[in-house]
Amino acid sequence: MNKYYVNSFDKALLQCSAEELALLSRLWGLDGTASDIVRELYARMQDPIAVRFVWEALSKDEQQVLYQALSVAQGGIRRTDLLIKSHLDPGRYELAIDNLLRYLLLYEQVENVSGKKSNPTSSAAKKLAKNALEKVKVIHAFPDTMKLLYGIGQEIFISDDRATRTLQQLLAQAPDMWLYQGIRRFQGVSWDTDYSRADFKEKIIRTLQKLSDPLAHLPTLSEDARLLYRWLRGQGGRVSMQDVRIHTGLSDHRLWAILHELEHVFLAFDTFSKQERVLFIPRDYASSADPAAGQSAATDEQSEVDTAPKTVLAAEPIVLYDIAVVTNALYQYAMEPTQAGHIPKRIFNKIRPILHGDSIYDYQDNDLYLEVLLAAMRDLRIVQLPESPSEDVKARYEPGSHLDAWALLDLAEQAVQWLQFWVSSGSWHDDRGMNYRPWDHYLLQSRLAREVILRHLSKCTAGQWYTINSLLAEIWQEDAFTARPSSSYARQQTHVNKTPAIREKWNQCDAELYIGILNSTLREMGITSVGFSQENALELERPVNPHVFQLTEFGKSVLATREEVLLEKKQVQPETPAAPARVLIVQPNFELLILQPDLPTLYSILPFVQVKHIGVVSRLTLTKDAVLRALAAGKRVEQIRGALEEHSQKELPQNVLYTLNDWVKNYKEARISQVLLFEVSSEAIAQELCNTPQIKELGLRQIAPCTLVLSSDVNLQQLKRTLEKQGVTVHLSRNIITRSTRYSAATYSIYQ
Numbered sequence: 182m183n184k185y186y187v188n189s190f191d192k193a194l195l196q197c198s199a200e201e202l203a204l205l206s207r208l209w210g211l212d213g214t215a216s217d218i219v220r221e222l223y224a225r226m227q228d229p230i231a232v233r234f235v236w237e238a239l240s241k242d243e244q245q246v247l248y249q250a251l252s253v254a255q256g257g258i259r260r261t262d263l264l265i266k267s268h269l270d271p272g273r274y275e276l277a278i279d280n281l282l283r284y285l286l287l288y289e290q291v292e293n294v295s296g297k298k299s300n301p302t303s304s305a306a307k308k309l310a311k312n313a314l315e316k317v318k319v320i321h322a323f324p325d326t327m328k329l330l331y332g333i334g335q336e337i338f339i340s341d342d343r344a345t346r347t348l349q350q351l352l353a354q355a356p357d358m359w360l361y362q363g364i365r366r367f368q369g370v371s372w373d374t375d376y377s378r379a380d381f382k383e384k385i386i387r388t389l390q391k392l393s394d395p396l397a398h399l400p401t402l403s404e405d406a407r408l409l410y411r412w413l414r415g416q417g418g419r420v421s422m423q424d425v426r427i428h429t430g431l432s433d434h435r436l437w438a439i440l441h442e443l444e445h446v447f448l449a450f451d452t453f454s455k456q457e458r459v460l461f462i463p464r465d466y467a468s469s470a471d472p473a474a475g476q477s478a479a480t481d482e483q484s485e486v487d488t489a490p491k492t493v494l495a496a497e498p499i500v501l502y503d504i505a506v507v508t509n510a511l512y513q514y515a516m517e518p519t520q521a522g523h524i525p526k527r528i529f530n531k532i533r534p535i536l537h538g539d540s541i542y543d544y545q546d547n548d549l550y551l552e553v554l555l556a557a558m559r560d561l562r563i564v565q566l567p568e569s570p571s572e573d574v575k576a577r578y579e580p581g582s583h584l585d586a587w588a589l590l591d592l593a594e595q596a597v598q599w600l601q602f603w604v605s606s607g608s609w610h611d612d613r614g615m616n617y618r619p620w621d622h623y624l625l626q627s628r629l630a631r632e633v634i635l636r637h638l639s640k641c642t643a644g645q646w647y648t649i650n651s652l653l654a655e656i657w658q659e660d661a662f663t664a665r666p667s668s669s670y671a672r673q674q675t676h677v678n679k680t681p682a683i684r685e686k687w688n689q690c691d692a693e694l695y696i697g698i699l700n701s702t703l704r705e706m707g708i709t710s711v712g713f714s715q716e717n718a719l720e721l722e723r724p725v726n727p728h729v730f731q732l733t734e735f736g737k738s739v740l741a742t743r744e745e746v747l748l749e750k751k752q753v754q755p756e757t758p759a760a761p762a763r764v765l766i767v768q769p770n771f772e773l774l775i776l777q778p779d780l781p782t783l784y785s786i787l788p789f790v791q792v793k794h795i796g797v798v799s800r801l802t803l804t805k806d807a808v809l810r811a812l813a814a815g816k817r818v819e820q821i822r823g824a825l826e827e828h829s830q831k832e833l834p835q836n837v838l839y840t841l842n843d844w845v846k847n848y849k850e851a852r853i854s855q856v857l858l859f860e861v862s863s864e865a866i867a868q869e870l871c872n873t874p875q876i877k878e879l880g881l882r883q884i885a886p887c888t889l890v891l892s893s894d895v896n897l898q899q900l901k902r903t904l905e906k907q908g909v910t911v912h913l914s915r916n917i918i919t920r921s922t923r924y925s926a927a928t929y930s931i932y933q
Contacts, residue, residue, distance in 0.1 A: 190226060190325040193285050194219045201283075208284055210234040212434035226326045230440050232333045233451055234433055235286070237422065237458045242269055242277040248338050250287055250320050251331040257321040260289065278320070285323070286330065292319045336453035343452035344419060348389070348463035351450060352382050359445075360385065366446050367398045386465070389447060399446055405431065406442040413449060415654065416688065417681035418462035422451065423616055424688075425460055427728045428650060430491075430714025464681075484651035486729050490712025492719060494700070496733045498707035498778075499537035501595050502795040503554055504563065505780070506535055508584065509787045511564060512810050517575040518566070524551055535792060538705060541610050549610075556608040561598075563587050580814075588784030595780060596706055596739045597746060603702065604631045612701035614693030614726045620686040621665075627694065630664040634695050635740065638709065643737035646712065646729045649699065653692045657684065664691060696726050708736035765828040767803075769836055775799040785824045788816055803837065805844045818845045857900075859889035866909070875903050 197205065202218050209225040211218070225231035236244060249266045250258060258266070264274045281287045293314040322330070336343060343351075352360065360382070364370075370388060389395060396407050412428060413420060420428075425436065440460070443449040451460050510516060510532050518524060524532075529551060540548045555578065558564045562583035569576040590598065603609055605628055637655055641647060661679060703709045711727035718725060732740075764782055766774040773790060775783055776798055783799055789811035790801040811821060822841065825833055861867050864886040870876055871883055879900070881891050891900070901911050 190285065190323040191219070191223050193288065193323070194222055197285075204283075205285060207433075208235055208238050210433040210437040212432060223325075227329065229329065229333060230437055230444070230451060232326075232329050233336075233453065233458055234437065235284075235330070236333055236337060236453065240277065240280075242267075242273050243280055244334070244337060245269065246274065246277045247281055247286055247330070248334045250281075251322050251327060251334060255321075255324065255327070257290070257292075257319040259294070260318040260320050263320050286326070288321050288323060290319050290321060291316050294319070333453070337456050342454050343450070344454040344459055344461045345464065347465040348386050348447060349382060349465070351463055352385070352447070355382075363445050363447055366401060367395075368400055370398050385447065390465075395446075395448060402442060402446065403439065405429070405435065406439045409439055410443060410448055412650070413460060413462060416650075417684035418464070419681060419685050420460055420688070421616060422458040422460060423725065427714065427726050428648075430728070484647055486646040486648060489646065490714060490727075490729050491716045492713040494704060494711050494713075494719075494727070496704050496707045496710040496731075496736065497537075497796070498592060498596060498735075499705045499796075500554075500599065500702075501592060501706070501780070503536045503538050504558060504595075505783055505787065505795050506532065506792055507551070507554060507558060508563065508580070508784070509790070509792045511578055511580055512788045512814050513791060513807060516578040518578075522552070523547075524555075535794060537796070539612070539701065553608065553610050557602070557606065560606060560608055561587070561602055589781055592707075592778050592780055593735065593739055593742065596708075596735075597743045599706065600635070600739065600743055601746070603706075604628060604635070609702070611694070612697040614696035614700075615724050616689065616726065617693035617697070618689040620690035624665045625691060625694065626664050626666070629666065630691070630694055631698065633660045633663050634698055634703075635743075636660075638703075638732055638736070639740045639744070641732040641737075643732050643734045646731050648729055649696060649711075649727060652730065653688075653695060656695060657687065657692075661687065661691075664694075693726075699730050700727055703736075706736075706739075707733060708739060709733065763828055763830045765825070765830065767825055767829050767831075767833055767837060769834040771803040771837060771840075773801040773803060775801075782828045785828060788814060789821050803841075808841065808844050809848055812845065812848050813850070818842070855893045856890040857893050857895070857897075859891065861887050861889065861909075863887065870904075870907070870909070873907060876907075 194202070194205075197219075202222075205222055206212070206218060209222055209231050211221055211225065239247065246263065246267045246269070250263055260278065263278070264271065267274055267277075269277065278287070282289055294317045335341070364385065370392070392398060396402065396410065409425065409429060416424075422436075426433075429436070431439070440449075440451055444451075449460055449462050451458060453459070454461075510528075514528050514531065516524060516528060523529075529548075533548065533551060536551065536554075538550050538554065541550045541553055543549055555564060559566065559581070562581040564578050564584070565581040566576055566578050587595065587598075607628070611627055611631075633656060637652060637660075657679070699709050700711050704711060710731045710733060712729040712731070713719075713725065714728050715721065715725070718727075762779050762782055764775055764777055764779045765786070766776065768774070773786065778797055778799075783795070786801065789803070789808045791804050791807045793800040793802060808818075808821065812818070818841065822833075822838070825837075859867075859870070859881075861870065867883055867887055867889055870889065871881055879891055879895055881889055883889050897913075901913075904911050
């Protein structure tokens with residue numbers, strides 16, 4: 182019998198394979214180690230906290246379909262009718278309903294159902310209706326689990342936020358025995374039980390509010406529960422369950438036990454709030470503690486971590502490596518943006534695989550990372566996009582005016598200059614944390630947030646792991662609204678503004694921005710490494726935020742140098758080495774290796790090589806096409822050979838030198854420029870014009886006895902007046918293109 186057709190949850194469990202039971206165990210927050218998993222699962226289905234784990238694990242579509250199925254009567258609902266009721270397209274619906282059946286949250290039966298809506302009265306009509314029955318698939322909820330699943334589902338779909346209730350409201354329906362079991366866990370507390378049931382609940386609340394440290398009266402409470410409660414108090418009394426997982430690194434099975442511990446002593450409760458599962462302290466109980474003390478505890482508690490995290494994303498200056506990759510591409514490809522401003526796909530597909538940076542997607546899932554990087558390089562004047570020389574020729578990216586100076590900087594110097602650009606840039610994109618939710622985001626200025634986080638990072642010790650929560654708590658205390666200078670909170674920087682409600686919004690928006698900066702730009706600049714509490718954190722279906730960070734030695738040095746540059750108000754200047762570094766290996770097979778990140782050496786050879794990989798060790802190839810393109814860009818073979826010899830550890834292989842000379846023999850170049858042509862009536866007039874100072878300084882050249890040329894960049898009207906003052910009658914041909922009607926001249930090279 183198919184278990185999906187069994188109408189009892191416990192019977193369906195008995196028909197599950199070991200793999201299916203393991204799946205259900207994870208769904209219900211079990212670790213799979215119980216001796217009788219079926220009994221444990223059956224017990225969990227009557228537990229509200231376990232049921233919330235189930236709802237939390239479902240996708241949005243699965244939640245929608247399950248809630249609609251539970252909201253009908255016990256008679257079930259046709260599978261086709263549930264599709265209509267769920268308001269999903271068929272593909273998404275079928276995937277959701279199949280998963281719900283697999284999770285044993287629903288079951289399906291084929292039933293005989295009449296297609297007619299009327300109620301026949303005569304025997305003949307009844308017989309006709311009986312014959313008209315059709316077999317259809319009907320979706321049911323298990324009677325064992327239906328009531329509690331539906332009740333918890335209402336927390337998601339009905340706007341009655343349990344997290345806003347007082348402790349008294351939460352305890353209103355609690356059984357007396359459960360209350361007595363809770364108060365028996367406290368030691369050294371006088372509970373006067375000679376009251377009515379309602380008065381007794383009020384007595385519990387008043388007694389709890391008087392306890393300056395309830396944990397001191399709960400000696401049997403586990404250490405994990407104590408740490409979680411202290412942290413929750415420091416976070417303003419409300420956090421998402423996802424943040425709980427990140428902070429604790431505990432499994433759902435262990436969290437299930439801890440949530441029960443905290444709820445059984447009335448300290449904290451879980452629920453769904455605005456479709457997100459949260460852990461909260463009742464608002465009348467949370468407000469009784471000293472918020473400042475809680476924030477201080479959040480700052481001090483576990484700020485430094487002695488053990489390395491289970492998963493580490495190491496810092497590496499990949500943005501600087503990627504800038505070098507794109508610089509090489511300027512020489513190797515005709516990077517001509519389309520009318521929409523995008524790099525053509527054929528060029529993009531050649532460059533993107535050797536870039537290190539994470540993708541940045543637009544709403545159409547186009548990867549914009551290369552274009553964001555190019556925009557930053559244009560702001561730094563490393564590249565430029567001059568206007569097209571004519572309508573028939575496309576504009577293309579070229580080396581910028583600052584490239585030569587940039588190429589002389591070492592890795593740390595480039596990082597300092599990049600940070601100076603980044604803190605004020607509007608073109609660079611910082612990732613957000615995984616739990617980001619906008620909160621007046623138009624008032625949040627990323628550029629100010631960058632300065633804030635750099636200032637706080639400069640206080641850290643290089644190589645030491647710190648919890649991200651401790652950094653966020655410090656920013657909350659000192660710079661909570663610095664990145665929101667236009668907000669009312671910033672204009673009234675008082676303790677009154679730092680309420681738990683505001684802290685929750687700040688955690689979901691501003692804090693997620695700081696987490697994103699740590700895990701994206703600063704990590705990709707080699708400034709910070711980040712760590713995760715889960716061993717497989719990078720493989721999870723739903724990405725999570727890191728929970729610890731580390732300032733690298735490189736990052737500490739860069740921040741210190743940046744401080745010196747800012748104090749002295751000077752530009753970053755390259756240090757002049759005593760002699761060029763010889764870190765280049767040129768192999769007879771034309772492969773080039775740079776065994777350390779020496780950027781001046783790298784940039785000296787980028788114009789005439791093909792990049793394979795740029796990083797701590799860079800791999801490049803000397804090719805005929807790359808060399809000829811370098812010649813087209815204005816390089817000479819002597820410069821190419823000189824750069825290789827200057828930085829090579831050994832003499833260049835003879836075959837490389839011979840081949841290099843053979844390649845350049847085939848190079849041909851043609852320069853196309855637009856000029857104004859002068860045809861004068863005699864050679865004497867031509868000589869006279871060439872010797873006239875006002876015209877000579879414009880660059881007039883004689884190319885034949887009666888023919889002269891002049892750059893078309895001059896102002897035509899001014900030239901005409903100058904010639905007329907010399908007594909020359911000027912006749913203008915039609916369709917003369919001057920600076921006002923076309924763009925600057927261009928040079929094109931042809932090689933074979």
